Amino acid sequence: MASNKRVAIRNHSAEANLFARRTFIAFVGIMVMLIILLSNIYDLEINSYDKYQTRSNSNRIKILPVAPNRGLIYDRNGVLLAENKPVYSLEVIAEQATDLKKHIVEVSELLEISEEKQQKLFKALKRNRRFKPIELHSRLSAQQVALFSVNQHRFPGFFIDARLKRYYPFGDLTTHSLGYVARINSKDSIRLAEQNLSEDYAATRNIGKLGLEKYYEDLLHGTIGHQEVEINSQGRVIRTLDYTPPISGQDLTISIDIELQMIAKRALAGKRGAVVAMDPRSGEILAMYSNPSYDGNLFVHGISSKNYKKLLDPKNNRPLLNRSVQGYPPASTVKPLLGLAGLEAGIITQKSRYYDPGWFQLKGLERKYRDWYPQGHGWVDLNEAIEHSCNVFFYTLAVRLDIDNITNMMERFGFGDLTGVDIWEDKRAILPGREAKRSRYNEPWYTGDTVNVGIGQGLWTVTPLQLAQAIAILANKGQKKIPHFLRSTARAVDIKPLNEQGSTQDNVSVANESNNVVTKMLTEAIEFEDKPPIVLKNHKNWNLVLDAMHNTAQKKYPAFKGARYDAAGKSGTAQLISKKQDEEYDATAIKEKQRNNAMFVAFAPYENPEIVVAVVVENVLEGGGGFNAAPVARQVMDQYFGDREIISTDKSKHPQHKNIYGSNKKTQKVGPN
Amino acid sequence: MRNIGHDQQKQRNFWQRIHIDLPLLLGILVLMTVGLFVVYSAGGQEMAIVYRQITRLGIALLVMFTVAQIPPLVYQKWAVPVFVFGLLLLIAVLLFGHVGKGAQRWLDLGFMKFQPSEVMKLIVPIMIAGYVSQQNLPAKLSTIIIALVLVLLPTILIFKQPDFGTSILIASSGIFVIFLAGLSWKLIGVCIGLGLGFAPILWFYLLGAYQKQRVTTFLNPEQDPLGSGYQIIQSKIAIGSGGFEGKGWLQGTQSQLEFLPERHTDFIFAVFSEEFGFMGVVALLSVYLIIVMRGLWIAVQAEHAFTKLLAGSITLTFFVYVFVNIGMVSGLLPVVGVPLPLVSYGGTSVVTLLAGFGMLMAISTHKRFIA
Known part of the structure; x- marks a missing residue:
C-alpha cells in the first residue's frame, strides 16, 4: 500500500472485498454462536425436559422476607419508652374470594366498617395484583377480631393479619426526643436503595422519621430474616421448610429519666417553652421537653389529614416545633459568660467597677441604652453586676471587649454551632458577630450592635440545648461533653434457629432452654468523645464567675428558697420588641407573641455539679426569667435530688457581698432581667 | 455498479424517501410486540406496566426515525x-x-x-x-x-x-x-x-467482590441454591420445563408464581422459553438472525469505508447483546446486567439501541448514487 503517499487513490474494490470477507467471517461466527446457544437450549428443553419439568412441578420453595423486630428504647431506669405492640388488620386476597363485592359489604356490616373505607378498598382492588393481600381495616379491636374469627368461614379470601407496630406508651411526653416511626415513603425507598439497604427493608413497613428513632435507625432496625416456604401449584403456602430468623434491632437505653421528664412537663403546663436538663459530668440529657407537644403514635399508623391540620394550626401553638432546639435571644443568662470573656481578655478584674447611672451612652451618640432598673445600680463590680443583672455594666464591658472577643469566646462555649446531640433536629442558632450580620443583612457591624450583645440581645440566638451545654461547660470549668441521649445498646446473641416455624413475634430476650434456644443480651455502653476543653489563661476566673452565679441563686430567686441543695443560676428576660426612648413596657398592652421571653439557667450542687437546667418560657405576661422560668428549674432539680441534702458547709468559698439595695428591694417579687 | 445504482434509484420508494429500512423496521416491530406480550405475562399481568413500556418504545422509535434522517x-x-x-x-x-x-x-x-x-x-x-x-x-x-x-x-x-x-x-x-x-x-x-x-x-x-461472586455462582450455582445461585437455577428450571411446545402464554409457573427474579427485565428470556418452548425460541432467534443479516447486508452495500465499518459494528454489537443475555439466562455465561434487546422491559438501553438502528437506516437510505 502507498503508505508514504497520504492521498493515494484508495482501492475501493479491494477494500470492499476485504470488508465483505471479514463480514462473511463475522457471519460465520454469529452462526456458530447461535448454534451454541440453540444447542444449549435444546439440551435444557428437550434432553433434560423431564428433569426440569419435575423440578418445576416440585418447585415449591419460595423465600419470603421476614421483618426484624425493631429495637426497644428504655429510659435510664429501664422504663420502656418505645415498644412493639401487635396490631390486627383485616385483609383480603381478591383472587381467593368467591364473591368479593358481596362479601366486602357483608363483612363491613358485621364489623361496622365505614362506607368510606369500603370505597377505598374498591379503588385499591383495581390497582393491586389479584393475588396480593389488600388491607380493608387496620387496627381491629379485640372484639372485632373475635367477631370475625367466628364468622371467618363465610368469607373465603378474608383473613386477619397480625403485625407489630411501634407504640410509645408515654405519648406526647417523649415525642420531641424519641421522634417516631412512620410508613416508608418513596423518598425513604430511594435513600435505602442508594445505601444498598432495599433488600434489608423488604419486609419492613416503617422507618424512623424524627428524633432518636431516625438518628439510630441503623441500630434499631435489625437484619431481615427469611422464611422458606413450600407452596402448592396455586401458590398457597403449605408449610415452612426452613427459617432464618431475623435479627432484632438493638435495644437502646437512653439517658432520659421519664419521671424527671414528667415533672418538666408538669412545670411547663399551660406555658409555651422548653426545658433541657443535662448531666454536666457526662453530657447525658436527663430531660428534654418542649411544650406543647404531640403524640408520636398518631404518625405510626399514618396520621389523618384532620389530625395533621390540627397540629399545624397556629391556634394550637405549633406542637410540632421542638422548642428545645429553637433559637431564642439568651438575654441575661449569658452575662456570666460575658463576664468571663472580660476577665479572660484582661478588660476587667474581680475588683473593677463601673458606674451605672441608669443608662449607657456611646460616645458622640444621642441614644441612651436603658438599664432595667431606672435609678441605676451605682458603682458595681462583676459579682454585683451578675447578681443584680446590671445592664450598664455589661453594655460597658461589651463595648470595651469589642465584638470579635465576644464572638470568639461565645464560639468556644458552643454557640452558633451544632451541639452534636444525637438527634438531627439540632440547630446552630445565631452566633453574634460580624460574620452573622454580613451573611444575614450584608451590613457591617456597628458598635451599637455590640451594646445589645452585651445583654444577650440583638443579633444573638441560642437554643435551650446550646444554653444547657454552655452552662455545663462553665460548671465543668472548661471541660466539654457532647450532649447526648444514648447510654447503651443491647443486642441478642447466640440465637439458635427455631425448630418451629414462622413466629415473627418471638421476643428473644428470654432464654428458652427447652427449645434449645440460648439467647443472651449483650450490652454495650456507648461513650461519646469529649470536645477539646476551654483552657483559660487564669483558671481562677472560672471560680469568680461560678461564685457570682451561686451568690445570685442564693440571694435573688425566691424560687430557690429552702432548696436542700446548693444551686447556682442566672435568669434572663428577653425583649422581643424594641421600646422607643423612655417608653414604658406594658405587657398587657402588646400582642401576646411580642411579650417578653423568660429564660433561666441553673446548675447544682454548686461544688460538684450533677445537673444543669436550661428553661425558656415564651411570651410571659408578668415578671421575667426569675419569676417565670426559675420555678420550672426548681421543680426539675427538686425531682432530681429527691431526698438528698447537699448544702455546702464551707461558706468561705463564696464570701458574702454587701447589698447595695435596701432589704425591701432584695425580696421584690419581680426578678431582674 | 451503474446498473445497480440505476435500479435502486427507480426503487426509491416512499420508505426510502423517509429513510426507513422496511425489513429492519418489521423485524424490530415483531420483537417489540413479542416483548410486550411477555412483559404482560411476567409483570404480574398488569396493563400499567405494558402501557409504560409502549410509551418508552414509542419514544425510542421516534429517536430512531429522527436519527435516520441525518x-x-x-x-x-x-x-x-x-x-x-x-x-x-x-x-x-x-x-x-x-x-x-x-x-x-x-x-x-x-x-x-x-x-x-x-x-x-x-x-x-x-x-x-x-x-x-x-x-x-x-x-x-x-x-x-x-x-x-x-x-x-x-x-x-x-x-x-x-x-x-x-x-x-x-x-x-x-x-x-x-x-x-x-x-x-x-x-x-x-x-x-x-x-x-x-x-x-x-x-x-x-x-470487585460482587463481580467475583457472579463468576463463582456461574461456575457452580448449586453450591448456594437459595442465595446467589437461586436466580440462575430458577432460570434454568424455567427454560427446561418449557419443553418443545412450552406451557402456553400466561401459564408459566416459574414466572407466575414469582420463583424467577427479575423476570420482566434481564431474565425475560426464561419466561419466554417457559411459555413458548423450544419452538418459540427457534422462532425468536430466527427474527434476531434476520435483523442481523439485514444489518450485515446494509454494511456490505454501504458506500464508504466509514459507513461500512459503522454499520457492521452496530449490527455485530446488537448480536452480542442477544448472545450475552441468552447465554447468561441459560447458564452459559456469568450473570452480567445485559437486557434482551427490544424484548426486556425498561432500560434506557432501548433508546440507544434504536438510535443505532436509526444509523443503520440512514446508512442504507442516504446514498449518493454514482451515475
Missing part, C-alpha cells in the same frame, strides 16, 4: 469532539456521579438523570470507524494500536463504575470495527493470547 457522514465530522466530550462525562460520573444500586452510572443534571455510558455505546463505534477509515484498509499496525487505546479508555472508565455488562458491549463495538477493518489474523492470535494472560490479573486485581 446523513451518516455527519457523524464522522463530529466524531472527535463528541468522543472527547463523552470521555469527560464518564470521568465526571466517576467523580460526581449519582450512586444507584451500588454503582455510579448516572449524572444528575438537575432536571433529569443521564447515563453517559449509554451514549458511548454509539460514540465509540463512530469514533473508531471514523479514525480507521481515514486511511486505506487494511489498517496499519500503528492505526490499530491507537484504535485499541481509544476503545480501552471508555471501557476502563465504565468498568470502574462498575458496569461490567456495558463495558463488554462498548469494548466489542470498538473491536468489531478493528476486526472488520482487516486486523491481521496474526494479531488476533496475539490478542487472544494476551487476553488469556490478562485474565488472572483481571480476577485478582480488577474485579
